[in-house]
Structures are given as structure tokens and as C-alpha cells.
Amino acid sequence: MTDRHLLIIGGGIAGLSAGCYALRSGFRTTIIEHNLALGGVCTAWQRGPYTIDGCIHWLTGGPFAALYEEIGIIPAVKLRTLETWLIYRDARDGLEVAFTRDLDALVARLTAIAPEDSEELCRMREAAASLATMQPELGASELVGVRDRLHSAWQMRGAIGSLAHFRKPIAVWASEHLVNERLRRMLTRLLPETTPALFLLMVLGYLEKGYLSRPVGGTEAFRDALKSTYLNLGGEVQLHATVDEVLVGGDRVRGIRLADGTIIDADLVVSTASAPETVLRLLGGRYDAEVTRDRLARWKLFDPIVLASFGVERAYKDIPSTLLIDGIAPFSIGGRANEHLYLRVYNDDPSFAPTGHTVVQAMLATDYTWWATRGTRYGSEKDAVAATVLAQLEPHFPGIRAATRVTDVATPLTYWNMARAWRGAFEGWMPSGESFFAHVNKTLAGLRGFYMAGQWVEPGGGIPMAVMSGRQALQLACADEKRPFVATRE
Numbered sequence: 401m402t403d404r405h406l407l408i409i410g411g412g413i414a415g416l417s418a419g420c421y422a423l424r425s426g427f428r429t430t431i432i433e434h435n436l437a438l439g440g441v442c443t444a445w446q447r448g449p450y451t452i453d454g455c456i457h458w459l460t461g462g463p464f465a466a467l468y469e470e471i472g473i474i475p476a477v478k479l480r481t482l483e484t485w486l487i488y489r490d491a492r493d494g495l496e497v498a499f500t501r502d503l504d505a506l507v508a509r510l511t512a513i514a515p516e517d518s519e520e521l522c523r524m525r526e527a528a529a530s531l532a533t534m535q536p537e538l539g540a541s542e543l544v545g546v547r548d549r550l551h552s553a554w555q556m557r558g559a560i561g562s563l564a565h566f567r568k569p570i571a572v573w574a575s576e577h578l579v580n581e582r583l584r585r586m587l588t589r590l591l592p593e594t595t596p597a598l599f600l601l602m603v604l605g606y607l608e609k610g611y612l613s614r615p616v617g618g619t620e621a622f623r624d625a626l627k628s629t630y631l632n633l634g635g636e637v638q639l640h641a642t643v644d645e646v647l648v649g650g651d652r653v654r655g656i657r658l659a660d661g662t663i664i665d666a667d668l669v670v671s672t673a674s675a676p677e678t679v680l681r682l683l684g685g686r687y688d689a690e691v692t693r694d695r696l697a698r699w700k701l702f703d704p705i706v707l708a709s710f711g712v713e714r715a716y717k718d719i720p721s722t723l724l725i726d727g728i729a730p731f732s733i734g735g736r737a738n739e740h741l742y743l744r745v746y747n748d749d750p751s752f753a754p755t756g757h758t759v760v761q762a763m764l765a766t767d768y769t770w771w772a773t774r775g776t777r778y779g780s781e782k783d784a785v786a787a788t789v790l791a792q793l794e795p796h797f798p799g800i801r802a803a804t805r806v807t808d809v810a811t812p813l814t815y816w817n818m819a820r821a822w823r824g825a826f827e828g829w830m831p832s833g834e835s836f837f838a839h840v841n842k843t844l845a846g847l848r849g850f851y852m853a854g855q856w857v858e859p860g861g862g863i864p865m866a867v868m869s870g871r872q873a874l875q876l877a878c879a880d881e882k883r884p885f886v887a888t889r890e
């Protein structure tokens with residue numbers, strides 16, 4: 401290890417990933433984390449005998465699995481391949497569709513529901529298969545030579561037709577290419593409707609290939625494995641410390657200043673904080689601010705959520721572990737109307753609850769400003785939300801209200817308090833036709849020794865992107881420092 405000090409702002413997945421690669425590449429490394437714990441939004445917490453899992457519904461492996469191996473998550477954590485992504489249920493007439501790995505069966509089922517859309521469904525089937533064979537560029541694109549770029553473009557040639565046809569947001573593509581109203585509605589419910597349709601097809605293609613999984617032991621096991629790699633490599637951490645400024649001298653980073661005034665010197669800084677926090681607050685808008693302001697004006701942020709979890713004294717063995725219930729009367733959660741319930745039923749892993757008990761969790765759209773202006777009513781509004789959600793669940797889980805032993809409600813303010821999620825945007829920029837295909841630089845023009853990683857430089861966010869971007873930030877740092885980038889154990 402050299403005495404070059406690399407400081408990382410934020411101990412979420414991207415920060416921990418950057419930290420592991422930094423240590424392997426010989427830097428002395430410190431993570432400064434605002435929260436009391438590492439993990440960022442990829443976290444889980446305990447409520448009595450129940451584990452409230454705040455993150456991983458599905459983990460994308462396939463081409464990204466090699467990265468999880470590099471940073472010691474696999475084989476430390478076992479991954480259970482997902483056979484079923486989710487079950488869609490229409491409460492109006494009980495129609496159910498299982499989104500399973502058998503895509504031929506799925507397409508047959510959808511064709512039976514919407515025979516007039518059979519041609520487009522076949523096209524989707526083919527696109528899912530071809531998109532899943534595309535190899536994402538895992539390395540920093542800034543360092544990729546012309547030859548490798550041409551090679552990647554050549555590899556994509558089979559999927560170009562699908563990329564063009566399915567590039568539009570799901571809702572737009574559905575209205576342009578699907579006739580059947582029910583099918584349109586179903587497909588636009590599965591992911592945020594601004595997401596390009598091809599993202600949905602990639603998910604289905606990955607599902608078919610067995611690339612989607614859940615870690616045994618849930619998010620906690622995943623986060624803790626990564627944390628262990630970082631600490632075992634000798635990484636340092638300061639928890640409950642908020643960076644207030646990135647210190648710059650002669651257009652080169654010199655260190656950071658914490659909220660309590662402490663100054664920490666550093667030769668290089670990687671920020672995994674949000675784009676507005678990093679560019680506008682910590683750097684005072686002195687580098688590339690217009691680009692960030694422009695994105696804030698044009699790109700949508702991830703819709704904030706309420707995560708309402710219930711520890712229930714029921715086994716719920718036969719209920720799907722991911723259930724989307726559509727066709728219910730709209731109900732309001734913190735200033736936002738919800739028309740469907742997206743539920744995780746944690747009956748697929750014994751680590752979440754004692755035998756005979758289950759955690760049932762609803763992820764609901766909400767409004768940031770509404771929560772931020774509740775004042776002293778904040779606590780009672782959380783109780784009211786819990787009651788509303790339980791009332792919604794009761795028809796689908798008879799007796800749940802009476803069997804609920806523990807209630808936990810996370811709001812956009814929870815995400816702000818624990819992970820400084822800007823305006824509750826827990827996954828950064830919402831993927832859209834523009835942001836999804838955009839390249840966000842991991843450096844700022846004119847500033848040396850400074851890099852960015854995490855979901856704010858990878859629109860759409862997600863764990864694989866957080867891991868990959870931490871790795872890429874270190875590739876760039878190593879290239880600037882003229883030292884080899886080391887990814888694996890020597």
C-alpha cells in the first residue's frame with residue numbers, strides 16, 4: 401500500500417465497491433458516511449423478531465456476477481435463482497399472470513388474453529432473448545479504445561432492431577404498439593412507466609437465463625459481505641460524519657471538511673453522494689454545475705416511496721413472494737394516488753421472521769413535499785398510512801390486521817435522513833428515453849483528483865450499476881495516478 405490517501409464520500413454499495421478496488425490497487429482508503437451504518441439505501445433493519453428488508457427484490461447477475469466475485473460477495477453469499485419474477489393479479493376479476501422464467505409460457509398466456517397483439521408479443525419474446533445476450537461494457541468507457549468500441553458495437557448488431565423498436569418509455573411504446581387495453585395496463589404497471597420498454601425486456605430475458613436472484617439472508621447478508629471485504633482489506637470508516645465541503649486548491653482536490661469542522665486531507669476523492677449534493681453543495685457549483693442544473697430541470701427523479709412493512713403472525717406459505725395487485729380503487733398515500741399494490745411477501749427465506757410469521761411489505765408512490773411539510777403531525781401521519789395500507793391488504797390477506805404484531809413505515813424523509821436521498825429519490829435519476837441512454841461523466845471538467853460513482857452517475861440506479869460505477873471510478877483514478885488497476889485478489 402502507498403501513502404496516497406483516497407477518500408470516499410458515502411458508504412453505500414458504490415462507496416464500498418470503490419473502496420475495495422481502491423485498497424486492492426494500493427491506496428489508503430477512508431469512507432466517510434453520514435449514516436450510523438454502512439449500506440446506504442441497500443439496507444435492512446430489525447423490528448423486534450422481524451427483519452425489515454429495505455432493498456433487494458431482485459439482484460441482476462449474469463455479466464455482473466464477475467464483479468460480485470471480485471469484491472467478495474460471491475461465494476460468501478449464496479444466491480437463489482428467481483423462478484418467478486412476480487405475479488400480476490387484477491383484483492377486478494381475479495385474473496392472474498405469472499412472470500416466470502418460462503417466457504414461451506408467459507407469451508402464450510399473454511396471447512390468450514390479447515390475441516390481437518400476438519405479433520407484438522412475438523416481437524417482445526424475440527427481443528427479450530436477444531437483449532439478454534448483449535454484454536454490457538463493464539470497464540470505464542473513457543478508457544476504452546476505438547478497437548474495443550467497434551468490437552462492442554459489432555456484438556450488439558443482433559439486437560439493434562430491438563433497441564430501436566423498444567427504446568421508447570413503456571407507456572408510450574404500449575400505446576403505440578399494443579391494442580388490448582388490459583395488456584397495456586398490465587405491462588405499464590411492472591416498472592416505472594417512463595422506463596424504456598427494452599429495460600422490461602432485458603429483465604425478462606435475464607429472468608429466462610437465470611440471471612435474476614435473491615441473496616440467501618436477504619439484503620443484510622449481501623451488504624455485510626461487501627462490508628467485510630472492505631474492512632478485511634484494511635479500509636477505514638468514519639460513520640455519522642457528514643461531508644460539508646470538498647476542499648480544492650489549484651483545481652485539484654485537497655481533502656474534505658466535515659459538518660463539525662474537521663478537515664481531512666486526501667489526494668483523491670470519490671463522491672457517491674447525489675449529483676445536486678456533490679456538484680452544487682459540496683463543490684459550491686464551481687465545476688460543471690450547468691450540466692447538473694440542466695439535468696435537474698429536464699430529467700425526472702425517482703418517485704419517492706413509502707415502504708410500509710408489517711410483521712404478521714401468519715405463515716402465508718402459498719402466497720407469491722412478489723405480488724402486484726392491480727384494479728383496486730385509488731387510495732392516497734402522502735399526497736399521491738396509488739392504484740395498485742406492489743407487495744413483497746417475505747415467505748421465501750426463513751431469516752426474515754420466526755417460524756409461523758411473515759413480513760408483508762408494500763412499496764407505494766408518495767410525495768416528498770407532502771411529508772416534508774407535516775411538521776409535528778409526521779408521526780401520526782405515519783400511523784395513518786399504516787392503517788390505510790392494512791385496510792388495503794385486508795381483502796387479499798384476510799385477518800392481517802388482527803395478526804399484525806409490528807409495523808414499520810419508511811417515508812421519503814427516512815431516505816433523506818439515512819442516505820441523503822435527494823428529495824427522496826432513493827434510486828437517483830428515473831430511467832427515461834433520454835437519461836437511460838445518456839453517458840454521465842464520472843469526472844468534472846477542470847477538477848483533478850475527483851471522481852463520482854453510484855446511482856447518480858448511472859441513471860436508473862440499481863446494485864449492479866453501483867458496484868460497476870465504483871469499479872470504473874477506480875479505473876479512472878488509477879489511470880490518472882499511472883498505477884495498475886487491481887480488481888482481484890493477488
Ligand SMILES: Cc1cc2nc3c(=O)[nH]c(=O)nc-3n(C[C@H](O)[C@H](O)[C@H](O)COP(=O)(O)OP(=O)(O)OC[C@H]3O[C@@H](n4cnc5c(N)ncnc54)[C@H](O)[C@@H]3O)c2cc1C
Pocket residue numbers: 409410411412413414415432433434435439440441442454455456457458459460641642643644672673674677707818819820821826827853854855856861862863864866
Ligand atoms: C426499497 C428499495 C428497493 C430496491 N430494490 C432493488 C433491487 O431489487 N435490485 C437492485 O439492484 N437495486 C435495488 N434498489 C436500488 C439500490 O439499492 C441502489 O441503487 C444502490 O444501493 C445505490 O447505491 P449507491 O451507493 O449508489 O447510493 P446510496 O445507497 O444512496 O449511498 C450513498 C451514501 O452516501 C452517503 N452520503 C451522501 N451524502 C453524504 C455526505 N455529504 N457526507 C457523508 N455521506 C454522504 C449517504 O448517507 C449514503 O449512505 C432498491 C432501493 C430501494 C430503496
